[in-house]
Amino acid sequence: MEKSRNPIAQKLLESFTQFHRLNWRQSPIVGLKSSEIMLLFCIKRTVKSDSVGIKVSDISSALKVASPTVTQLINGLETSGFVERTMDQEDRRAVRVNLTDKGKRTLEKVSDVFYNSFDGLVEYLGEEESSKLAELLSKVFTYFNETRKENF
Amino acid sequence: MEKSRNPIAQKLLESFTQFHRLNWRQSPIVGLKSSEIMLLFCIKRTVKSDSVGIKVSDISSALKVASPTVTQLINGLETSGFVERTMDQEDRRAVRVNLTDKGKRTLEKVSDVFYNSFDGLVEYLGEEESSKLAELLSKVFTYFNETRKENF
DNA sequence: GGATATAATTAGGTTGCCTAATAATTTATA
DNA sequence: TATAAATTATTAGGCAACCTAATTATATCC
Numbered sequence: 630m631e632k633s634r635n636p637i638a639q640k641l642l643e644s645f646t647q648f649h650r651l652n653w654r655q656s657p658i659v660g661l662k663s664s665e666i667m668l669l670f671c672i673k674r675t676v677k678s679d680s681v682g683i684k685v686s687d688i689s690s691a692l693k694v695a696s697p698t699v700t701q702l703i704n705g706l707e708t709s710g711f712v713e714r715t716m717d718q719e720d721r722r723a724v725r726v727n728l729t730d731k732g733k734r735t736l737e738k739v740s741d742v743f744y745n746s747f748d749g750l751v752e753y754l755g756e757e758e759s760s761k762l763a764e765l766l767s768k769v770f771t772y773f774n775e776t777r778k779e780n781f
Numbered sequence: 782m783e784k785s786r787n788p789i790a791q792k793l794l795e796s797f798t799q800f801h802r803l804n805w806r807q808s809p810i811v812g813l814k815s816s817e818i819m820l821l822f823c824i825k826r827t828v829k830s831d832s833v834g835i836k837v838s839d840i841s842s843a844l845k846v847a848s849p850t851v852t853q854l855i856n857g858l859e860t861s862g863f864v865e866r867t868m869d870q871e872d873r874r875a876v877r878v879n880l881t882d883k884g885k886r887t888l889e890k891v892s893d894v895f896y897n898s899f900d901g902l903v904e905y906l907g908e909e910e911s912s913k914l915a916e917l918l919s920k921v922f923t924y925f926n927e928t929r930k931e932n933f
Numbered sequence: 934g935g936a937t938a939t940a941a942t943t944a945g946g947t948t949g950c951c952t953a954a955t956a957a958t959t960t961a962t963a
Numbered sequence: 964t965a966t967a968a969a970t971t972a973t974t975a976g977g978c979a980a981c982c983t984a985a986t987t988a989t990a991t992c993c
Contacts, residue, residue, distance in 0.1 A: 637911050638899040644915035645805060646819075647922050650845060653797055664949055667798075685972060693802060698950060700973055722958045722971040746928065747790040753924045758917060759789050763796035765906065765914040770799050772905045776898065777807075816980060837941060850981055852942055874940040874989045 657742035658735070660709065666743070667692060668702050669711065669736045672728055682715060682725030711735060809894035810887070812861070818895070819844060820854050821863065821888045824880055834867060834877030863887060 654663040661669075671691050675683050685703070689696040703726060706712045711732035717723035728736065751759045806815040813821075823843050827835050837855070841848040855878060858864045863884035869875035880888065903911045 634896060635900050635903060637908050637915075638896065638903045640915045641903060641911050642899050644918040644922075648918045649806065651922055651925055653921075653925060654801065662948065686970085694949085695951060696972065697952080697974080702949095704973095717971095720959075720971080724972065744786060744790065746925075747794050748787050749928060750921065750924050751787060751790045751793060754917065754920060756789050758920075759793050761913065762917045762921070763789075763792045765910060765917070766796040766800045768906060768910075769805075769902065769914070770796075770803055772902050773803055773805060773898075776901060814979065838939085846980090847982060848941065849943080849983080854980095856942095869940095872940080872990075874987095876941065 656739075657746075658739055661711075661735070661739065665702055665706055665711075666736075666739055668699065668706070669728065669732060669739070672712065672726060673733075673736055676727060680727070681718070682727040684717065684723050684725060686723075688726065706732070808891075809898075810891055813863075813887070813891065817854055817858055817863075818888075818891055820851065820858070821880065821884060821891070824864065824878060825885075825888055828879060832879070833869070834879040836869065836875050836877060838875075840878065858884070 652663075654667070656663045656666055658666075668688060671688055672683055675687070675691065685696050685699050688699045692699070703712060703714065707714060710729055712726050713729050715725045715727065717725050754762065804815075806819070808815045808818055810818075820840060823840055824835055827839070827843065837848050837851050841851045844851070855864060855866065859866060862881055864878050865881050867877045867879065869877050906914065
């Protein structure tokens with residue numbers, strides 16, 4: 630079985646395995662989990678200043694996770710003072726989420742570290758190779774998505 | 782902060798995020814977790830026929846996980862009949878792990894699906910692009926590993 | 934022979950998700 | 964207009980994939 634393995638496929642599998650172990654999302658800050666950081670980024674990216682905030686369901690679809698996942702992350706972030714919930718004035722079912730000042734300040738620091746690390750990576754790989762990588766990963770995603778649909 | 786972001790780094794981050802969601806290691810078989818499959822592959826790859834088997838510590842270092850992780854995975858796999866433990870004849874502290882016939886047969890099936898999927902990916906990307914991807918991912922791993930060492 | 938190191942194991946824990954169920958609210962339909 | 968259906972957020976419980984601390988027995992070193 631493994632003898633007839635395509636060596637390129639094998640090599641690709643090994644690089645995926647290695648990459649899997651990388652934990653590139655690792656939080657640069659104690660007290661903030663990587664999943665929480667991703668959520669804070671999502672709020673920051675979406676919510677303008679003086680805005681009513683973003684709904685749980687919008688975060689959920691933006692991050693492509695279930696809304697209970699978002700709820701529970703927000704519970705923790707609210708407790709720690711990074712976000713605040715307010716009621717939606719137009720829909721009594723909904724909640725609006727905003728960054729607090731503490732949240733904004735912390736996210737500023739996190740962004741620094743996080744994006745510097747990605748800038749460094751682009752520098753390390755070169756711009757052309759970085760774009761290439763992004764493109765190839767996107768193709769991988771497309772491939773697996775499509776073959777998994779077929780199997781259902 | 783996000784305005785000054787390098788667009789290539791941003792693009793790379795997005796492709797990493799997307800890939801993160803992919804779960805490429807997903808098990809093709811009900812009743813076997815992806816971590817278990819990786820462990821079975823590790824045994825298969827290492828243990829020759831009629832061999833005394835592989836030690837827990839060797840699996841642990843091969844997969845780069847803690848030995849309690851390996852122990853607990855083996856507990857489950859032994860219960861399900863995929864592997865068996867025997868005592869090491871030369872070292873009373875050690876245990877030797879081997880695939881059972883059931884384990885071998887099942888792994889044969891899993892390999893088929895799993896490797897076919899990777900073969901398909903190589904075909905989809907092309908051989909040159911596949912090799913390129915493997916190489917780039919390896920560089921990413923190297924980059925993050927080295928910058929993380931510096932931060933400690 | 935005693936100190937130190939090693940091997941596997943158990944227990945408990947964290948993170949990052951998921952689904953089922955629920956209550957309240959909004960929207961759609963007859 | 965009343966009812967059914969859909970939507971929103973939440974809580975509870977669960978799983979997978981790991982980790983560390985502690986422990987016991989064994990092997991190795993000095």
